[in-house]
Amino acid sequence: xxxxxxxxxxxxxxxxxxxxxxxxxxxxxxxxxxxxxxxxxxxxxxxxxxxxxxxxxxxxxxxxxxxxxxxxxxxxxxxxxxxxxxxxxxxxxxxxxxxxxxxxxxxxxxxxxxxxxxxxxxxxxxxxxxxxxxxxxxxxxxxxxxxxxxxxxxxxxxxxxxxxxxxxxxxxxxxxxxxxxxxxxxxxxxxxxxxxxxxxxxxxxxxxxxxxxxxxxxxxxxxxxxxxxxxxxxxxxxxxxxxxxxxxxxxxxxxxxxxxxxxxxxxxxxxxxxxxxxxxxxxxxxxxxxxxxxxxxxxxxxxxxxxxxxxxxxxxxxxxx
Amino acid sequence: xxxxxxxxxxxxxxxxxxxxxxxxxxxxxxxxxxxxxxxxxxxxxxxxxxxxxxxxxxxxxxxxxxxxxxxxxxxxxxxxxxxxxxxxxxxxxxxxxxxxxxxxxxxxxxxxxxxxxxxxxxxxxxxxxxxxxxxxxxxxxxxxxxxxxxxxxxxxxxxxxxxxxxxxxxxxxxxxxxxxxxxxxxxxxxxxxxxxxxxxxxxxxxxxxxxxxxxxxxxxxxxxxxxxxxxxxxxxxxxxxxxxxxxxxxxxxxxxxxxxxxxxxxxxxxxxxxxxxxxxxxxxxxxxxxxxxxxxxxxxxxxxxxxxxxxxxxxxxxxxx
Numbered sequence: 001x002x003x004x005x006x007x008x009x010x011x012x013x014x015x016x017x018x019x020x021x022x023x024x025x026x027x028x029x030x031x032x033x034x035x036x037x038x039x040x041x042x043x044x045x046x047x048x049x050x051x052x053x054x055x056x057x058x059x060x061x062x063x064x065x066x067x068x069x070x071x072x073x074x075x076x077x078x079x080x081x082x083x084x085x086x087x088x089x090x091x092x093x094x095x096x097x098x099x100x101x102x103x104x105x106x107x108x109x110x111x112x113x114x115x116x117x118x119x120x121x122x123x124x125x126x127x128x129x130x131x132x133x134x135x136x137x138x139x140x141x142x143x144x145x146x147x148x149x150x151x152x153x154x155x156x157x158x159x160x161x162x163x164x165x166x167x168x169x170x171x172x173x174x175x176x177x178x179x180x181x182x183x184x185x186x187x188x189x190x191x192x193x194x195x196x197x198x199x200x201x202x203x204x205x206x207x208x209x210x211x212x213x214x215x216x217x218x219x220x221x222x223x224x225x226x227x228x229x230x231x232x233x234x235x236x237x238x239x240x241x242x243x244x245x246x247x248x249x250x251x252x253x254x255x256x257x258x259x260x261x262x263x264x265x266x267x268x269x270x271x272x273x274x275x276x277x278x279x280x281x282x283x284x285x286x287x288x289x290x291x292x293x294x295x296x297x298x299x300x301x302x303x304x305x306x307x308x309x310x311x312x313x314x315x316x317x318x319x320x321x
Numbered sequence: 322x323x324x325x326x327x328x329x330x331x332x333x334x335x336x337x338x339x340x341x342x343x344x345x346x347x348x349x350x351x352x353x354x355x356x357x358x359x360x361x362x363x364x365x366x367x368x369x370x371x372x373x374x375x376x377x378x379x380x381x382x383x384x385x386x387x388x389x390x391x392x393x394x395x396x397x398x399x400x401x402x403x404x405x406x407x408x409x410x411x412x413x414x415x416x417x418x419x420x421x422x423x424x425x426x427x428x429x430x431x432x433x434x435x436x437x438x439x440x441x442x443x444x445x446x447x448x449x450x451x452x453x454x455x456x457x458x459x460x461x462x463x464x465x466x467x468x469x470x471x472x473x474x475x476x477x478x479x480x481x482x483x484x485x486x487x488x489x490x491x492x493x494x495x496x497x498x499x500x501x502x503x504x505x506x507x508x509x510x511x512x513x514x515x516x517x518x519x520x521x522x523x524x525x526x527x528x529x530x531x532x533x534x535x536x537x538x539x540x541x542x543x544x545x546x547x548x549x550x551x552x553x554x555x556x557x558x559x560x561x562x563x564x565x566x567x568x569x570x571x572x573x574x575x576x577x578x579x580x581x582x583x584x585x586x587x588x589x590x591x592x593x594x595x596x597x598x599x600x601x602x603x604x605x606x607x608x609x610x611x612x613x614x615x616x617x618x619x620x621x622x623x624x625x626x627x628x629x630x631x632x633x634x635x636x637x638x639x640x641x642x
Binding site for chain 2: 043047058079
């Protein structure tokens with residue numbers, strides 16, 4: 001019997017799930033070649049587009065198909081522009097076991113959890129101030145998920161509009177942060193040493209000139225060949241450049257831009273799952289940050305293992321609830 | 322609100338739906354270039370495989386994503402080897418509007434309806450006897466759907482096993498047919514002038530030597546580059562060779578085999594949607610059968626427009642029920 005799981009049911013179980021280890025396992029499986037994730041399917045429509053991501057981990061019980069859509073005139077109809085659902089099938093029989101009508105929320109959450117994982121393994125020991133670039137849903141979720149991996153509650157947020165900055169500040173202060181706002185991007189890199197960028201910008205926002213030693217930056221916004229949030233000189237200067245998926249980052253995101261500009265080399269790239277495996281299993285060959293002076297960059301473009309693991313975790317939590 | 326539609330609900334509305342015109346519209350839209358159907362997504366697992374077909378018609382309200390699976394050890398678990406579901410989304414907003422938990426049944430039905438459509442446009446006026454090759458679910462559904470386009474109730478069925486033949490005979494006689502059985506394939510082409518082949522054979526079953534003028538054959542079983550039910554000489558001798566999708570049949574099915582053998586030319590192929598459009602709209606440029614002496618072949622490999630139209634028709638019928 002296929003279980004239909006509503007947005008409310010998902011929202012209710014999410015706080016009970018320890019998502020960081022679940023999604024860490026996904027990244028490790030991906031980097032160890034235990035994940036199968038064929039190319040993304042894409043359907044272009046007059047008013048929007050739909051993407052189909054799918055795959056499985058070889059030692060898992062499920063395979064997952066995620067459908068995500070973006071329809072950019074939806075807000076005029078009073079609807080969110082993005083939507084989506086996740087389907088879970090039994091890996092032994094192909095039977096559909098559950099349909100998660102998450103309306104795209106689990107994609108937002110798994111992206112924020114990946115940001116927390118990147119900070120957990122790469123941020124300097126002493127985070128002085130968290131810098132957030134952007135004021136949207138991902139800017140909020142990234143900060144909320146950082147709570148589980150960092151004690152720092154001092155935050156500087158950059159945005160284009162004063163109203164959005166104010167809203168972000170109020171909402172995050174209510175969640176226990178001490179947020180200041182700025183419309184000057186230079187303030188982010190000059191006063192923060194853990195920075196997350198969350199915008200769909202097509203031109204670099206953070207500039208090399210403001211970069212201090214000891215900074216970690218997680219770039220979440222760019223997931224296409226054209227979007228870019230970081231001056232590629234930042235990657236050139238970084239001691240450690242980490243991709244969620246090296247093959248995917250060769251063609252999209254910040255790493256793609258820096259490679260295209262000839263400023264970094266493919267063979268210096270590390271993969272997030274390898275860093276997690278090395279640190280959690282005591283293997284030394286892939287280390288990530290080795291001291292508090294280093295500059296580290298994590299480029300997160302989104303991989304299907306995140307969807308696979310969050311879908312499975314939600315389904316299991318609902319089953320045992 | 323996304324509607325979850327059960328197998329029982331689907332079974333209940335199917336007899337009320339006039340599927341032939343709905344799926345004819347799909348074939349016409351496909352041949353006129355009004356259908357968008359990206360390449361099929363494929364997920365290979367240890368014990369089976371899943372396929373994702375998706376697309377839409379430009380002048381329609383929905384887009385449809387179909388997930389179909391085949392797990393060949395399932396019968397040992399008491400489960401059917403094939404399974405599946407169809408998802409219907411709003412073309413204007415991307416919102417999921419319905420999930421049809423059809424367990425793959427609608428794929429079987431739309432395949433059988435395509436067979437009836439091929440016979441409607443290509444069979445000789447006087448069908449003397451219907452020949453069915455194979456005794457499985459598709460062999461049954463093809464015959465049942467032929468009832469709506471032919472008065473003939475005399476049937477000869479070929480199968481490898483006596484028990485399956487007997488079961489087929491009893492089941493179809495109960496549905497108003499007069500079925501005889503044979504284990505000699507030569508009997509099919511020598512006594513029937515409307516023939517449907519429904520097996521997953523990898524070697525030709527029907528041989529050129531037994532072919533009579535005036536025969537129509539619909540080949541349904543071969544939908545891969547390797548499967549083949551017809552001696553390619555049959556296609557070489559045919560006056561009319563029709564594909565459900567010319568681009569798809571270049572790479573799979575009976576047409577693919579005959580082209581590979583150099584026995585037919587690509588430019589002689591007609592497409593089913595063009596024949597339907599020509600005959601229903603009085604256009605003469607693509608005709609199909611022009612007299613009762615001709616030999617006609619329809620090679621059906623399955624196209625996404627069939628899924629799109631049957632899913633939409635079922636959803637609309639359930640909404641108005």
